[in-house]
Amino acid sequence: MASIVLTNVDKVYAGGVKAVNSLNLEIRDGEFMVLVGPSGCGKSTALRMVAGLEDISGGEIRIGEKVVNHLPPKDRDIAMVFQNYALYPHMTVEENLAFGLKLRKMPKSEIQKRVNEAAKMLGLEQYLKRKPAALSGGQRQRVAMGRAIVREPQAFLMDEPLSNLDAKLRVSMRASLNQMHERLGVTTVYVTHDQVEAMTLGDRVCVLRDGLLQQVDTPQNLFDKPVNLFVAGFMGSPSMNFVTAELVKDGGTAVAFAGYRLPVPDSTFHDKPGLDQYFGRKVILGIRPSDFEDSVAANGNVSNGWVRIPARAEVTEELGSEINVLFLIDAPPVEHRDTVAAADQGDDTDTSLPLVGGKSLWTARVNARSHVRPGQNIELAVDTHNLHFFDVDSGLAIGHPANIGR
């Protein structure tokens, strides 16, 4: 096991396309690091550079104590799991698992032992003599995992390993992956475009966009304290609602937009130093759908700091445990490049209603007990403690520790 350190790593493809731009990332020993971002953000390229399947145009990659910039993959002692499994079709499951060990001239008994252990761990014992073609997708995925496990490498690299599985299998494989990492404790770099995978699997998550590192933090911090509009919009499903608003002071501090006026508690100014500089100026306000509640259904539970706003439900998505209420607010959608980029590749739950007259569509996630129907008027409660403020020009979160002084 080893740490993996990327220092100012660049990848420039022929034609001058910069896939990875001066990436600095330290993956600690035994850590599960998830690289996430929309497609084309350079996350797979970064992983392949660590693997040694792509040349490094600039910078330095260390695995453990060793600089591996010019080492071929076979000398890096790492194992990789590919998106479409990449099993050797002409070998049985057993031979697939043993291939890497045979190449290392390991004694037969040791190979047998390791293969059996891995097969047992992954529930592949009864399939050892089968060829990959005779396996289901989930089984193939497990063989691919097994091939990495038997090697007992310094680190695992996984390139969207679950994206070819159906939704249900993905959830269970995700759980198995988590368990596996608990048990083996091997440094893992995991690439995905699915932010749910990123949130559930990662010890820390690294958000990339256009080859640039946006933020590295624990999943909860990414969700609660996004560093900029892009991360705010990309993490979380349904994604964060944005509006251009004005921060006002008359009659108590508040943020005003589209005829609404939400009071901003004092604690917010305390948490976000520098926000008080924005009085009388435009900011971009972000509210998570989960910070809404149906005030009727919530009844007395809505306490201090929650503000009621009236809205008209255009569309409702009933998910059983909760309902996504889509409603229009009378303000033009925020056309910041970061929100566009995040929404562009974002979750497909984004419903694209034709936006009438420059209104923007917001989502509120309310309790399933609220029996709201499309077309109904609803009074929504907003948790004003969890408002997010972003600079209109830079798109950076106001008062975020990483942005202070920037």
Add this chain to the structure above:
Amino acid sequence: MTTKTAGRRAATRGTPRPPAATGKRLGPSPKMAVWFLLPAVLLLGVMVIYPIVYSIFRSLFDASGSTFVGVDNYVSIFTDSAMLTTIRNTLIWVAVAPALVTVVGLIFAVMTERIRWATAFKLVVFMPMAVSLMASGVIFRFVYEQDPDRGVANAVITSVRDIFSSGSGIPGARPRENDQAPVVASDGAVVTRQPVSPGQTVLVPLVGLRPDMLPASTAPAKTPGQGTAGINGTVWLDFTPGGGGAPEKVDVDEKALAGVTVEALRDGTVVATTTTANDGTFSFPELTSGDHVVRLPRENFEAPFNGLSWLGPTLITPAIIAAFIWVWAGFAMVLLSAGLASIPRDALEAARMDGATEWQVFRRITVPLLSPVLLVVFVTMIINTLKVFDLVFVIAPGSVQPQANVVALEMWRVSFGGGGDYGLGSALAIFLLILVLPFMMFNIRRFKREQS
């Protein structure tokens, strides 16, 4: 479609029962099927089945076709010595050519995967396929010409050889054949008539070369220096252009023979070796006592190496196989690079991650995954090899055709190429058919399996 036809039939008969309940087959009547099959059956029957059956029938009769001889024709295939050469050649072809074509095609396919201008390269390699085999044969007939000035194969060989050894011999030179001449020809070499002792000079006059054939820079010969230690002498062309000059004397206009190897022998063993200088002189200063014989070894007089006789009886089959590879390697390469393109990149990358070197990736992943295509190419080549005719017919000159013979050519020779023995020709044709059949069946079964 079937429901439509069934429905129509039900309507015409006025019985609106579901077709399954009638117990009759779906689709048109068997009579219709016969009509559809007829054209194909007729064509196949006339052009394939009848010739095969007639050939089998004809192979049981003698040359004139009047006497039934049973299996005699087949027996003679395996007993006649010329026929056995033919079968041996065919076996050599089958053993060597398909494997070589497949390997060369694989090498080309793998290499073109990694280079720029791959398409252009592939086009060039594939080009021989566009030329008829007959024309390829004519091309290679020229390639294999004995004369290095005409045949490119020998031109290459001789020029490569000339780089490593300067061909400075004097082929054709010889001593005068009279009793006064100080040197005589002996077993290809030229030796002094009398033993020579140190202090003496040796004159080696040679004739038989035209002075204008010597390089223009050739210096005039010089009389060996007298009185110096050891044995001294001169090798020169003892001929004065335009007449005059005395025999066995170094005259003014006579040319030196430079670069000639000279050996001094004592009691039959070589004790010293040197070469003549630009003025034709040589000396053995280290020989201070005893009688020696001075010899110009035979290598000096040998004709220069002029390449291999590709079209001779020994090299003819390998030479034609090389031409065959030239023709078919492009075909193999195209099939194999299509196969290579369909190998998942990921599997190769996974092998690299698993610790395989490039060679191991090739050996243990690429080749096994390519094996279906390799097999197709190999089997197709076996069939092509068994049928090879044009190349052998055109490349092998008439005189070596018996040594270059293969079954298909022999079949043509005995029946149409002057033999006139249609019985034996038919027997050979059937023999060839039996040889090809298993490979054809193998290929057909593969195609069927791929379709299912």
